[in-house]
Amino acid sequence: MPPIISRGFRGRRDDAPPGRVPPGQYVTRDFPVLSAGPTPHTQLERWSFTISGEVDEPRRWTWEEFRALPAEEVTTDIHCVTKWSKLDTVWQGVRVDTLLEGIDTSAEYTVAFSDGGYTTNVPLEDLTGGKAWVAFRYGGEPLEPQHGGPARMLVPHLYFWKSAKWVRGLRLTVADEPGFWETNGYHNYGDPWREQRYWGD
Amino acid sequence: MEGTTVLGRLIWQPADVTGAVAETPRAKTIAFEVPGWAGHRAGQHVDVRLTAEDGYQAERSYSIASAPDGTRVELTVVRIADGEVSPYLTDGLQRGDQIELRGPVGGYFVWEPPLGGPLLLVAGGSGAAPLMAMIRLRAAAGSDVDTRLLLSSRGWDDIIYREELERLNGNGLTVVHTLTVSQPPGWAGYARRVDAEMLAEVGPGPAERPRVYICGPTPFVEAAAQALVHLGHQPEAIKTERFGPTGS
Numbered sequence: 328m329p330p331i332i333s334r335g336f337r338g339r340r341d342d343a344p345p346g347r348v349p350p351g352q353y354v355t356r357d358f359p360v361l362s363a364g365p366t367p368h369t370q371l372e373r374w375s376f377t378i379s380g381e382v383d384e385p386r387r388w389t390w391e392e393f394r395a396l397p398a399e400e401v402t403t404d405i406h407c408v409t410k411w412s413k414l415d416t417v418w419q420g421v422r423v424d425t426l427l428e429g430i431d432t433s434a435e436y437t438v439a440f441s442d443g444g445y446t447t448n449v450p451l452e453d454l455t456g457g458k459a460w461v462a463f464r465y466g467g468e469p470l471e472p473q474h475g476g477p478a479r480m481l482v483p484h485l486y487f488w489k490s491a492k493w494v495r496g497l498r499l500t501v502a503d504e505p506g507f508w509e510t511n512g513y514h515n516y517g518d519p520w521r522e523q524r525y526w527g528d
Numbered sequence: 529m530e531g532t533t534v535l536g537r538l539i540w541q542p543a544d545v546t547g548a549v550a551e552t553p554r555a556k557t558i559a560f561e562v563p564g565w566a567g568h569r570a571g572q573h574v575d576v577r578l579t580a581e582d583g584y585q586a587e588r589s590y591s592i593a594s595a596p597d598g599t600r601v602e603l604t605v606v607r608i609a610d611g612e613v614s615p616y617l618t619d620g621l622q623r624g625d626q627i628e629l630r631g632p633v634g635g636y637f638v639w640e641p642p643l644g645g646p647l648l649l650v651a652g653g654s655g656a657a658p659l660m661a662m663i664r665l666r667a668a669a670g671s672d673v674d675t676r677l678l679l680s681s682r683g684w685d686d687i688i689y690r691e692e693l694e695r696l697n698g699n700g701l702t703v704v705h706t707l708t709v710s711q712p713p714g715w716a717g718y719a720r721r722v723d724a725e726m727l728a729e730v731g732p733g734p735a736e737r738p739r740v741y742i743c744g745p746t747p748f749v750e751a752a753a754q755a756l757v758h759l760g761h762q763p764e765a766i767k768t769e770r771f772g773p774t775g776s
Contacts, residue, residue: 527537
């Protein structure tokens with residue numbers, strides 16, 4: 328069925344460069360917040376990052392150890408399933424590749440887990456090859472709690488709910504295990520360019 | 529993506545405008561008839577899509593304000609002066625017009641009578657919309673579950689659903705207003721932003737283990753959720769829905 332034309336509707340037409348904004352998205356200069364519950368405030372001395380699941384030995388970093396890992400600056404566009412996209416956001420983070428170095432696993436999937444109980448599933452191959460980071464700075468400043476600080480996942484090629492806030496680790500899994508939003512109506516994979524917002528998209 | 533309908537896929541559906549009511553100077557509730565609407569749960573939202581004559585499209589999400597009621601869906605839309613979609617919805621739509629909806633969406637920020645209570649609903653401005661769906665469903669189902677609504681508005685004329693809330697008040701529902709910017713003469717209610725002391729007075733307290741739903745602009749939700757955690761409510765019992773920019 329062809330779309331219904333809204334008489335007199337023109338739209339704002341963002342001045343975004345063509346090809347930068349996925350279907351159904353609009354560009355915002357703000358940084359809106361979406362989360363399902365209260366913002367956790369975890370003290371750095373109690374923070375750690377763990378890689379567990381299908382590994383011989385779980386790996387764990389304290390905040391100090393994590394911050395001693397090589398980090399890089401990433402400039403990328405991000406796309407939230409609630410329709411906003413934000414262009415040229417600047418982050419600093421540790422590549423997931425760096426965290427997985429030397430780990431031998433038969434896992435093909437991951438579940439990111441967070442303070443507050445949030446989880447989200449991402450195929451392992453979507454986190455490797457320089458496609459994903461554990462980010463701890465945004466816009467040159469330490470990442471604010473409401474945006475996921477002290478550290479959040481940054482998986483910019485998927486809708487932004489896949490970039491888990493307040494992340495505390497990755498569980499490597501053999502089977503795909505849908506996470507929090509994925510069991511609440513949202514798409515299991517979440518590719519913004521294929522507009523995979525909801526179940527069945 | 530076009531073509532065969534896959535089970536469970538949310539398709540764009542035509543929605544006929546059947547009426548509109550001004551709630552406040554800036555907010556309007558628009559009623560739609562959606563043929564084939566499969567129903568929704570109180571607290572869910574829909575995506576709205578507008579298409580310009582040259583094919584340009586814009587999509588936005590809006591909470592459903594109406595209780596489940598056949599093929600009828602009501603959205604409360606606040607007109608944002610420089611918004612792309614909201615001024616068209618509040619000013620451009622007329623009875624008989626059609627737009628496209630897709631939904632319902634979201635299985636988390638929902639309440640249904642079997643979940644029981646007590647309930648603590650905290651809303652900032654038009655954040656009352658999904659909570660109103662819960663309150664309306666509660667009334668329609670004849671539920672008398674202990675429910676407190678704390679609604680923060682700028683002034684008396686900015687209170688959405690004011691008269692209906694007055695009618696529904698009682699029978700286990702307690703409606704409490706706070707007016708943060710201006711108050712009518714003789715106002716004896718709260719006249720400040722929502723804080724821990726106010727939330728403690730409105731109750732129910734943590735010992736009663738209420739299900740908490742908070743909806744509003746991000747700074748409002750942050751403050752209310754943080755205050756409730758501070759009072760001893762379990763973070764897992766607090767569900768939030770936020771809209772708008774952070775201002776940062």
